[in-house]
Amino acid sequence: MxxxxxxxxxxxxxxxxxxxxxxxxxxxxxxxxDGPSRSRLSCGNLAHGFASADGEEKQMLSDSNAxxxxxxxxxxxxxxxxxxxxxxxxxxxxxxxxxxxxxxxxxxxxxxxxxxxxxxxxxxxxxxxxxxxxxxxxxxxxxxxxxxxxxxxxxxxxxxxxxxxxxxxxxxxxxxxxxxxxxPGLPNAEKVKVRQLFAEGKVGRAELLEAESASYHxxxxxxxxxxxxxxxxxxxxxxxxxxxxxxxxxxxxxxxxxxxxxxxxxxxxxxxxxxxxxxxxxxxxxxxxxxxxxxxxxxxxxxxxxxxxxxxxxxxxxxxxxxxxxxxxxxxxxxxxxxxxxxxxxxxxxxxxxxxxxxxxxxxxxxxxxxxxxxxxxxxxxxxxxxxxxxxxxxxxAPTESLDDDVLRPAAKAFSPTGGMKLLKGNMGRCVIKVSAVKPQNRAVKAPARVFYRQEDLQAAFKAGELDQDFVAVVRFQGPRANGMPELHKLTPPLGVLQDRGYKVALVTDGRMSGASGKIPAAIHLTPEALDGGPISLVQDGDMIELDAEAGTLELLVSEEELKARKPDQSDISASHYGTGRELFAPMRAEVGLAEEGATVFRW
Missing domain, CATH: 3.40.50.2300 (Response regulator)
Incomplete structure (x- = not known):
């Protein structure tokens, strides 16, 4: 039932x-x-459609019932x-x-x-x-x-x-x-280890490429x-x-x-x-x-x-x-x-x-x-x-029992009674978070904001030693209308290193993370996005943000009066609209809908 x-x-x-x-x-x-499609074609239409076929196939294609x-x-x-x-x-x-x-x-x-x-x-x-x-x-x-x-x-x-x-x-x-x-290639645990060592500057590019090549082979x-x-x-x-x-x-x-x-x-x-x-x-x-x-x-x-x-x-x-x-x-x-x-x-x-x-x-x-x-x-x-x-x-x-309970379990004896994805709501808008790989002790973070406009900026701050603290990384102007909503995959290694060092860290963004989103609490696809004047465009460095994946909340802990007094960030993001064919996609950036509506240019 x-x-x-x-x-x-x-x-x-x-x-x-x-x-x-x-x-x-x-x-x-x-x-x-009106029946099978080919029956609607004129003889000229149909002749074009099977001109390259061989004799027997051409005969079959000329029969609209085949x-x-x-x-x-x-x-x-x-x-x-x-x-x-x-x-x-x-x-x-x-x-x-x-x-x-x-x-x-x-x-x-x-x-x-x-x-x-x-x-x-x-x-x-x-x-x-x-x-x-x-x-x-x-x-x-x-x-x-x-x-x-x-x-x-x-x-x-x-x-x-x-x-x-x-x-x-x-x-x-x-x-x-x-x-x-x-x-299978290089075990995932070893691949992750090499990636984090590279992020910390402890191994070079040659070692990283060797590990990646052994994984994707x-x-x-x-x-x-x-x-x-x-x-x-x-x-x-x-x-x-x-x-x-x-x-x-x-x-x-x-x-x-x-x-x-x-x-x-x-x-x-x-x-x-x-x-x-x-x-x-x-x-x-x-x-x-x-x-x-x-x-x-x-x-x-x-x-x-x-x-x-x-x-x-x-x-x-x-x-x-x-x-x-x-x-x-x-x-x-x-x-x-x-x-x-x-x-x-x-x-x-x-x-x-x-x-x-x-x-x-x-x-x-x-x-x-x-x-x-x-x-x-x-x-x-x-x-x-x-x-x-x-x-x-x-x-x-199919088998009635899993051959490895560390990988696959029956629904009645699952790893968790709830699924791997949650909706977060609050005064910053609506977004999703994947919690299946996030340990329970890391699912709630209350910390000051650090605002970034590109994932490369966060990486630079990490390498400069500026992020050894509890913080919520706010990476904005990454939504569909801003720049096509790229995945922010480069954020995973540095944030993972900082979490492993014992800091409370989280990510809030109007962009996407990789399909392999992992152990960092990441509030993603935030709607409305910064380019639309969403609350994420009002966040300033040092603002307290509280993310709670268990409660399903995401709050910017700034008074309503203060937020009303602020003007939305209107940073120039035009540099991301040209090169590598990006200029051809301007009509799509202009017409794309909200992330929760599928982030699509189509209207049904």
């Missing part, structure tokens, strides 16, 4: 979304109403996570042809890596790349040539962008196809539990990927079989079958709630406090940070994966993985089971895991 509070929160979302969800479904039904699958790919060979996708189109086309259908690469989408751009000017494009990817997905599927779509993408903004773009074609069945994580996603692997978890929790497919390594027989099975499953879902399952039916209020539940139960990326909101709105579903925080009160933290622990994603997969997680959540009534997905009408299909029997893919029931 579904947990009473879970049912109440879900119903609240359904009620709030009634008008927008109905409007979305009406638009999608209008797109479907399904054609569109491949939207984020392949590039610079990014380890997307490198494996290089040969996926040919594999997909071959399997499609063997299944009596055709497949074509509909288009490509950009795929940038926050790991490469961290601390660089290019990071200012990162968040906006999600909406660019959504638009590129729409362009890819706009030719009316396709009866279903396969989305090839893994990393931070790519999966949310593919999801948002695909939802505009919600009359089509859509399957997401992962490529898997790289095999082969094709596949990074093995820590950041946004990329959180994306894969979400796609399973929301029923858009094959069960157990998220964390199988690239270049393995299992990986190839899962890709083939994804093609065959998509063929079953196309409109000319009795299992027709358009994406609009899969991504509904309950699916979105299941995604939030997965995020909380695993201690996933804080970036999804933004992305999930935008993805949901693309399907007409209205969620907010209060919903996430209320669900966090009832969803237990079941995983300890780095940065919330030392294990990597391969270890999580080995000790039980997604099948165990979903099985346990369902057994405790902490997840919606009655949700349509690409496998059928029940999420019970996702409480299974794939195996190879005589080179054939089969699914068996």
């Amino acid at each position: 579904t947990h009473k509070r879970l049912s109440e929160i879900t119903q609240r979302i359904i009620d709030r979304s009634r008008d927008t969800r109905a409007a979305y479904l009406e638009r999608i039904e209008q797109m479907r109403s 399904p054609n699958l569109g491949i939207v790919t984020a392949y590039n060979d610079m990014l380890s996570a997307h490198h494996p996708y290089g040969d996926y189109p040919e594999k997909i086309k071959r399997t499609a042809f063997e299944s009596g259908v055709t497949a074509q690469v509909a288009g490509g989408v950009p795929a940038m890596c926050d790991g490469v751009t961290q601390g660089q000017d290019g990071m200012d494009l990162s968040l906006f790349s999600r909406d660019v990817i959504a638009m590129a997905t729409a362009v890819s599927l706009s030719h009316n040539m396709f009866d279903g779509a396969m989305c090839l993408g893994i990393c931070d903004k790519i999966v949310p962008g593919l999801m948002i773009g695909s939802l505009s074609f919600g009359h089509l069945p859509v399957v997401f196809v992962p490529a898997g994580p790289m095999t 082969s094709p596949g996603t990074c093995t820590f539990y950041g946004t990329a692997n959180s994306n894969q978890m979400l796609m399973e929790m929301m029923g858009m990927q094959l069960p157990g497919s998220s964390f199988v390594n690239p270049g393995t027989g299992m990986r190839d079989k899962l890709t083939e099975a994804a093609v065959k499953q998509l063929v079953k879902l196309t409109e000319r079958t009795d299992q027709y399952t358009p994406m609009a039916q899969v991504i509904d209020e309950k699916a979105v709630v299941n995604g939030i539940i997965g995020l909380l139960a695993t201690g996933g990326s804080t970036n999804h406090a933004i992305h999930l909101v935008a993805m949901a709105r693309a399907a007409g579903v209205q969620i907010n940070w209060q919903d996430m925080s209320d669900l966090s009160d009832i969803i237990p933290l079941m995983c300890h994966i780095y940065p919330n622990g030392l294990a990597d994603i391969n270890r999580f997969q080995a000790v039980g993985g997604m099948g165990f997680l979903i099985r346990s959540l369902l057994s405790e009534g902490l997840m919606h089971e009655d949700v349509k997905n690409i496998m059928g009408d029940s999420m019970a299909e996702y409480a299974k895991e794939p195996f190879l029997e005589n080179d054939e893919l089969v699914w068996r029931d």
